[in-house]
Amino acid sequence: MRELRIVYMGTPDFAVYPLQKLLEAGHKVVAVVTNPDKPAGRGQKIQESPVKKFAVEKGIPVLQPERFRDERFLEELRAFQADLQLVVAFKMLPEVVWNMPPLGTVNLHASLLPDYRGAAPINWAVMNGETCSGVTTFLLKHEIDTGNLIFQERVEIEPNMTAGELHDQLMYTGADLLVKTVEAIAAGDYPLLDQVGLLAGREPKHAPKIFKEDMKVDWTLGVDAIFNHIRGLSPFPTAWTEFRNKKNGEVVSLKIFETERIVKDHGKDVGLSTDNKTYLDVLVEGGVIRIKELQLSGKKRMKTEEFLRGFHIEDYSL
Template sequence: MRVLFAGTPAVALPSLEALLAAGHDVVTVLTRPDAPLGRKRVLTPSPVAARAQDLGLPVIKAGRIDDAAALAIAEAAPDVAAIVAYGALIPESALAIPTHGWINLHFSLLPAWRGAAPVQYAVINGDEVTGASTFMLEKGLDTGPIYGSMTEAVRPTDTSADLLERLSHSGAVLLAQTLGGLAAGAVTGVEQHGVVSLAPKLTLEDGRVRWQEPALAVNRRIRGVTTEPGAWTMLAGQRVKLGPVRLRPDVGDLAPGRIRLDARVVLAGTGSHAVELDQVQPAGKKIMKASDWARGLANKEDAVFE
């Protein structure tokens, strides 16, 4: 079949490569427009656009599917569209362009975690198992019939970035297999069933650490928002970014947010027991070891995260 591939960030690259390796005829690539990056805000192609250009594939750059983008898609005459983290909704008018519709690779076991941030929510909520699903896009949010799924264990130290990296590769295999099955007429969609949960896009505020929560919840939140939107807290009116922490149930009582430097180990109190900080990035500075950061605190005894 003729395949339109829609994707934007690096997490979509394994799927593009898997489709090509499986022999699928990728006739064009849909991605979001170039975006300003770095301090100089240089317009830069998306990772998918850059790879497609390297491969000599035609590229459609569109922030949304307007009339011009829809016409370009129609002119490519795809039999099916494969979509992985494109970053914009596909309007109902465009869903019918490919003969076999739009097949989305979603990084959860649907109907769990429908929405933009399924991996982050899986980590924040302490899921022990997650996965990926291929399904048919329709008007509703991630509600279409499922063609296939695979599972992935969530490791105790996983950040959402770690977990998404693994899912991007195993999910790519699932997507290629799904398109192969469609071409052979060997797969059909099955309606979703089970408990529905939602995973809307995370905001900067979702990354703020709530020190009154139990240590396990603090740990999961920090891992879940690493690397996007990033974990942070406030100290003396300044924002401080945090890397993943370690649980320290062996440490005695420490009030929520209270900081203690103990034998080159930096501890912070939570609603239950302490956690050990690893990396810290003060406002306007580079990321550093927590112990190096703590030695520079002016009033160590009075330091409390807000």
Template sequence: MKIIFMGTPDFAVPVLDALYNSEHQVQAVVTVPDHWGGRNKSQKLESAVKKYADQKNLEVLQPKKLNHASFLNRLRELEPDLIVVVAFKKLPKLVWSIPRLGTINLHASLLPAFRGAAPINHAVIQGEAITGMTTFLIDEKIDTGHILLQERVPIRNDDTAGDLYNRMMEISGEFVLETIQRLESGKITPTPQRDQFASAAPKVFFDQNELDFDQPVNDLYNFIRGMSPYPASWTRYQDKILKIFFAEPVHKVHQETPGTIKTDYQTYFRIYAADGYLEIEDLQWEGKRRMGIKDFLNGLSPQ
């Protein structure tokens, strides 16, 4: 099958790799334009997908606008059977309607749950025990198309969003290949989503992630896990921002004001919440290196 792949971050690379090493033909790879970053904007930054495609000598298309005539003409010239999308922009109908079999997208939830840009983060934040992956046919709206295939993925009690992200990456390639095989053989029936069960998973931002210690300790525990490692949750300590990547919840009645921090400067760093406290284990001063609690306490002085 002739396939055009569209994606950007490292999460998309295992699917592209699986397609490249399959019997299918990857005709071209579409990703975001390069941009300048680093100190003084002096470093050219390329997407993880572009780096992989260049290593394999695949044709790379980096349109600034997805409705640009030259880009659309190139897609039509290739006459793809299918477009496969993983972590890319919203596509206009002019693009997703080109392939013979349509355009499929991989989404990191069991749709219609957690539609949006951050399904992994929100599944952990909500304390879900099960999430999964969905392949679906793209339509006019975001994450609303007919479902092709789903696979359940358990969320362990101590999973962070990063743990779940990595586990999904490991199985995503074979999952997409199975979808394509069933689609090609006619052994799959696209199923409409049940919109009444839909939930949202909007993009998450660091500046919105200050921890509210008036909340129950278990909600804080889930929030910290769901924002770890990126964009991270945080609080303020000694007039500086302190990112928190993991903490153990302790349910215990206490008389402390929520947000109170206690430490012996040797073994523990404890933040009190509404119905218990968090034993902080993995953290980082903003702008410094991430560290475990022992290293953190070794460098901490009373104020």
């Protein structure tokens, strides 16, 4: 098995562990490409990406292009003479970048392709109530997430699992799968499977970028759909709803992090139910959504009991 010169591209926490596992397995990562530093948080302090922090710690050169087609960046990238590029949780790349190394560019994607192509596969899988997800390695080509598949690994989605919990499970599984993929490519023995054949004429499920309106809870849906929606957005980017003051019409916004699903026939209209001390329920079609952890706009995240101590919920309706 020959030693490959690898350029690794990624930005968030999800991309750090696979990079760590590659280094532990003895692979030669000659450079890392990640997002430019940017101001974040209330103080607008300049933040480095998690992948950059890790790479600097390990003494790996870091490139942070503003634009991928910038000639200076392309020259710097070429100078590393990579045999292979790896992409984990990163931006779309132009052909001039992904087609540069002789062995191409491999992407690690957090779904079982061809389903859940797009920017938010973890969230949508949970929101849609899937019982199984996984990770896929594939070679990049023009259309997003459509390249030939190399390897896949399935991961079960437990009935109460949040997107955050699935994220971590896929990160660990994906790191091992990426190492397996690199070693197969280095040995020159790896499959390439066309996604079109796997679809057998059907449309794939999609996982587009999530916007604020996608995150709003629709309380007219059934108990299962609402429960899945909330856990599929927890802890990030987080489902939200609004309560309206029955006296003055004031609307307050709050995020919902954790709920319990209680399936039962209550025979009542959609609405709030509480003892003002220990529980806050929303009666919905097919049962009850018990809100257990939430965050009022401008306040800290808290348990429902703490929230009810300082908020007169009886004055509000959905």
